[in-house]
Amino acid sequence: MASADTPLTLGRVLTTAEDVIRRFGPAKATVVDVAKALGVSHTAVYRHVATKAQLRDLVVARWAEATMPPLRAVAARTDPSPQRLRELFDVLIAVKRRRAIDDPELFAAYRTLAADAQSVAAAHVGELIELAASVIRAGVKDGAFRSVDPVRTARAILFATSRFHHPAHAAEWIDLTIDVAYNDVWKLLMQGLCNGDSST
Structure with missing residues (x-):
């Protein structure tokens, strides 16, 4: 697992999103849930994905x-x-x-x-x-x-x-x-x- 000071990249966001989905199901594929799993604010995640829909699209892609x-x-x-x-x-x-x-x-x-x-x-x-x-x-x-x-x-x-x-x-x-x-x-x-x- 990445440390708290590891730079937040789109790759980290998507890897974490996959882990959240794997553990809790597709309903948890939201920016807020991923931000919680990363230990960052949802604002930080929004710098990489604009919406929940975009996050899900990127995971599928x-x-x-x-x-x-x-x-x-x-x-x-x-x-x-x-x-x-x-x-x-x-x-x-x-x-x-x-x-x-x-x-x-x-x-x-x-x-x-x-x-x-x-x-x-x-x-x-x-x-x-x-x-x-x-x-x-x-x-x-x-x-x-x-x-x-x-x-x-x-x-x-x-x-x-x-x-x-x-x-x-x-x-x-x-x-x-x-x-x-x-x-x-x-x-x-x-x-x-x-x-x-x-x-x-």
């Missing part, structure tokens, strides 16, 4: 950003497009499941907070779609995928696989048959997207 680096890394590779697209979604699913297991309190709170942080959630989904679209675009160019609209197709795949990675379905992830269902859905999607033997 930080949580979402932490899921992205491994996904960006997969999308940036030059592996064959069908394998890369599958790995992109495999990694997305693994990241979400790991966070649900490792930090269940914050994961559950994120679901509640994200419902109010609509612009942040939309930006997160938008980046996921663009990462998938970049892989699809490459696959169309090299002939592995049919001639499709990359963005619309990426959005359709994201929504078609939402049961396996969207936090609203987290309770279903303990189902022992869920990976079989994911594989079946993926094969069906790739039958529509891939040319020739690329779907295997």
